[in-house]
Amino acid sequence: MIRIESLTATFGADIPNRVTALHDITLDISEREFVVVIGSNGSGKSTLLNVLAGTVQPERGRVLIGNTDATRLRAHDRAHLVGRVFQNPFSGTAPTMTVAENLRLAELRGVPKGLRRRLDARRIDGYRGHVAELGMGLEDRMGTPIGLLSGGQRQALTLLMATLRRPEILLLDEHTAALDPESAEQVLLLTDRLIERHRLTAVMVTHDMNEAARFGNRLLMMNAGRIVLDAAGAEKQALTPGGLLARFAELRAAAAHGH
Amino acid sequence: MELLLGALILGLAYAPLGLGVFITMRVFNFPDITADGSLTFGAAITAALLVAGVNPWLAIAASVAGGFAAGSLTGVIHTRLRVNGLLSGILVMTALYSINLRTMGRSNVPLLTTTTALTQLERPLGALGMSMPDSTLPPLLLFGTIALLLVWGLAWFFRTDFGLTMRATGDNETMITAQGVNTNAMKIIGIGLSNALIALSGSLVAQYQGYADIGMGVGIVVFGLASVIIGDTLAGVFGSGFNVWTRLVCVIAGTILFRVIVAAALSVGLAPADLKIVTACFVLVAILLPRTRSILRTRGT
Numbered sequence: 001m002i003r004i005e006s007l008t009a010t011f012g013a014d015i016p017n018r019v020t021a022l023h024d025i026t027l028d029i030s031e032r033e034f035v036v037v038i039g040s041n042g043s044g045k046s047t048l049l050n051v052l053a054g055t056v057q058p059e060r061g062r063v064l065i066g067n068t069d070a071t072r073l074r075a076h077d078r079a080h081l082v083g084r085v086f087q088n089p090f091s092g093t094a095p096t097m098t099v100a101e102n103l104r105l106a107e108l109r110g111v112p113k114g115l116r117r118r119l120d121a122r123r124i125d126g127y128r129g130h131v132a133e134l135g136m137g138l139e140d141r142m143g144t145p146i147g148l149l150s151g152g153q154r155q156a157l158t159l160l161m162a163t164l165r166r167p168e169i170l171l172l173d174e175h176t177a178a179l180d181p182e183s184a185e186q187v188l189l190l191t192d193r194l195i196e197r198h199r200l201t202a203v204m205v206t207h208d209m210n211e212a213a214r215f216g217n218r219l220l221m222m223n224a225g226r227i228v229l230d231a232a233g234a235e236k237q238a239l240t241p242g243g244l245l246a247r248f249a250e251l252r253a254a255a256a257h258g259h
Numbered sequence: 260m261e262l263l264l265g266a267l268i269l270g271l272a273y274a275p276l277g278l279g280v281f282i283t284m285r286v287f288n289f290p291d292i293t294a295d296g297s298l299t300f301g302a303a304i305t306a307a308l309l310v311a312g313v314n315p316w317l318a319i320a321a322s323v324a325g326g327f328a329a330g331s332l333t334g335v336i337h338t339r340l341r342v343n344g345l346l347s348g349i350l351v352m353t354a355l356y357s358i359n360l361r362t363m364g365r366s367n368v369p370l371l372t373t374t375t376a377l378t379q380l381e382r383p384l385g386a387l388g389m390s391m392p393d394s395t396l397p398p399l400l401l402f403g404t405i406a407l408l409l410v411w412g413l414a415w416f417f418r419t420d421f422g423l424t425m426r427a428t429g430d431n432e433t434m435i436t437a438q439g440v441n442t443n444a445m446k447i448i449g450i451g452l453s454n455a456l457i458a459l460s461g462s463l464v465a466q467y468q469g470y471a472d473i474g475m476g477v478g479i480v481v482f483g484l485a486s487v488i489i490g491d492t493l494a495g496v497f498g499s500g501f502n503v504w505t506r507l508v509c510v511i512a513g514t515i516l517f518r519v520i521v522a523a524a525l526s527v528g529l530a531p532a533d534l535k536i537v538t539a540c541f542v543l544v545a546i547l548l549p550r551t552r553s554i555l556r557t558r559g560t
Contacts, residue, residue: 053437079439086433094430101423102434110439113420162437 002029002052002169002201007061009047021047022058023225029169029218033232034195035203038212038244039222045205048222049173052203054078066168080110083162083200085155085175092158095147099138099157102146103127106161130160134190152183156190163194170195172204176211188215209241223251264395266522270515271402272463273482277490277514278409278507279456280483285491285506286417287429287449292348292480293333294457296355297326299476301458303359306368306471315376319462326458327451329355334447359473366473375466376401398467405463409456410507417503425449457483478535482517485538488545489513 009022021044029035039045050056051063054075063071065081086092093102104119104127124142132139134156138149146154155175162170172191176184192215195202206212212219219236221229221244229247231239276298283291301322308318329351337347360366380397390396416422427435428445436442457479465471490513494506521538525531 076436076439076441079437082437084437091431091433092437094427094434096430097423097426102427104420105423105427105435105438108420108424108438113424113440115416115419115421117415117418118420119418119423 001031001064001066002203003027003062003064004048004051005062005064007051007058007063009044009051009056009058020225021056022051025061025225025227027220027227029201029203031201032199033201033218034216035218035220036212036216037203037205037220037222038207038209040248042224043222044225045220045222046173047225049171049203049205052169053082053084053171078110080165081168083109083165083167083170085158085162085170085172087174087177089151089154089158089178092161093146093154096145098143099131099146099149100124100127100142102157103130103161103164106164109161109165109167130164131157134160136186150183152179152187155179155183155187159187159190159194163198163200166198166200168201170200170202172202174205174207177207191215209244212244213239213241221247224255261393262522262526263519264399266518267515268395268398268402268467269464269522270518271406271511272398272467273460273486273514273518274402274406274511275409275456275463276460276479276483277486277510278413279453279460280480281487281490281507281510282449282453282456284484284487285429286426287446289337289344289429289446289450290348290480291330291333291450291453292345293330293351293355293450293454294348294480294483295476295478296352296359297329297454297457297476298461298464298479299359299471299473300329300355300362301326301461302465302471302475303362303368303461303473304458305462305465306370307362307364309370309373309375309466310368312374315374315379315466319376319459322458322462323455326461327455329458330454331447331451333454334443334450337450338443338446356473363471363473367470368472369470370465371469377466402463402467405459406511410504410511414504414507478538481535481539481542483514485542485545486510486514486517488542489516492545 004025004027007022007025008020011019011021025048037045037048047056051058052065054070054073054077058071062069065078068081070078070081084092094105100119104123128139128142131142136153136156138153138157146157149157159175176187179187188211191204194200204216217236218232219229219239220227228251276294280294283289304322304325305318308321309315333347333351336342336350337344342350377397380401381394384390384396384400417426424435424440425445425448428440428442428449432442461476464475487510490506490509493512494509497505497509521534524537525534529537
């Protein structure tokens with residue numbers, strides 16, 4: 001379970017034109033919720049994800065992940081709780097290291113790495129099973145440096161790495177935005193499947209209204225650092241890409257008239 | 260032959276330097292100029308302790324520890340105090356100049372009459388009936404053994420979970436942070452390890468040459484880099500750029516080959532004074548070469 005309590009995050013606190021990225025947000029995410037977050041640029045959706053990941057420190061408020069108060073935990077100190085997939089397919093993997101070596105490091109997410117050689121044939125065989133399930137034919141390339149693989153393949157592996165050790169929460173930061181349509185679709189379906197299989201709690205930020213309507217069981221729309229729509233259950237299922245776009249148009253019109 | 264043997268011994272003495280520069284330059288992609296100071300630091304510690312009559316093996320251990328301290332200080336300045344990497348190295352290198360002078364007490368300490376690890380080896384080897392002219396056997400055996408042990412040890416290390424973590428830190432910080440690794444700590448340890456090796460080279464070279472000199476580290480990081488580049492080229496020839504074992508062996512081969520080239524160049528009349536400019540140009544060309552090749556390729560299409 002994730003709980004965010006009256007969270008405020010500000011950028012450039014020490015300069016005149018400071019930007020409040022998150023404005024007193026309170027949010028509860030239950031176990032097994034797959035939350036899709038949408039919003040225009042500067043709405044605060046990425047900041048929300050970064051606060052959960054620990055790469056942005058909130059100015060006020062609390063962040064609880066599972067039973068842990070993670071508010072002051074730096075990104076590497078809360079890695080045992082959090083699985084992350086990034087927008088840039090190059091961010092999630094170590095390019096000169098092999099598929100197996102990357103998976104070994106992912107298996108050790110958040111636990112101490114000792115002076116032992118543990119990456120043996122038996123373990124690699126275990127990884128091979130997981131990699132085969134990605135359906136990308138990578139099971140024969142366990143010894144290949146990941147940098148030689150395509151963006152879609154790397155993103156699928158990052159996804160596998162983020163879930164290899166079950167996280168309390170899986171954070172997906174526009175993780176298909178940099179892929180070609182075919183790879184994006186493949187990675188999205190894989191995401192859905194892994195979340196279902198491991199019964200994960202997940203937060204996915206996206207720009208794509210089709211994705212937002214199709215995936216997840218809860219949707220948050222953000223605007224100017226606030227949550228302006230929170231739809232779950234049947235309400236979420238009823239949302240359409242067109243409907244979401246109309247909501248955005250309303251927000252823009254309100255902003256133009258108001259203030 | 261005599262020339263080749265001398266180059267081989269010196270190459271093996273500088274093998275730890277090559278491996279140290281490999282760690283910072285190739286694993287971390289961090290240009291660490293601390294090397295210039297820490298090589299001399301290793302030599303200075305060894306010289307001071309040997310003159311004081313300390314056991315040579317203890318003196319070598321102290322040099323290694325000193326190098327680690329110097330390197331991790333650069334790491335701390337760079338990561339914790341957020342100073343530019345190059346500047347962190349320059350600061351520590353400059354500070355080490357004073358420390359080295361203080362350690363040695365003067366700018367040059369001769370070790371010709373003191374007991375060194377090499378003179379200690381001479382007697383047992385002689386008792387076994389093993390000897391070579393000009394007492395070249397002890398350094399050849401000692402430096403060769405150390406180089407082999409280091410390659411074996413580092414190849415093992417870089418395949419442990421901790422070693423994988425260190426490689427990933429140099430490869431992709433975002434990725435390894437997401438796996439729960441404090442990249443600052445990894446860099447401090449890595450730069451420390453690199454300089455421990457470099458100081459070991461300083462200690463070995465001082466004992467082999469029979470003196471420690473305040474200027475012996477000047478430009479040494481470029482010498483180390485030249486060796487690594489030659490090693491990379493050899494690794495490329497064998498076509499296994501990612502295999503840790505091959506790469507480390509090629510670094511050692513690179514340091515030896517570099518010394519052979521230097522010895523050959525000096526013997527055909529290169530003035531020793533010009534050695535550093537020639538080496539610097541060599542490194543520059545070696546760095547530019549792949550780039551010009553790709554420029555030519557894009558222009559061709």
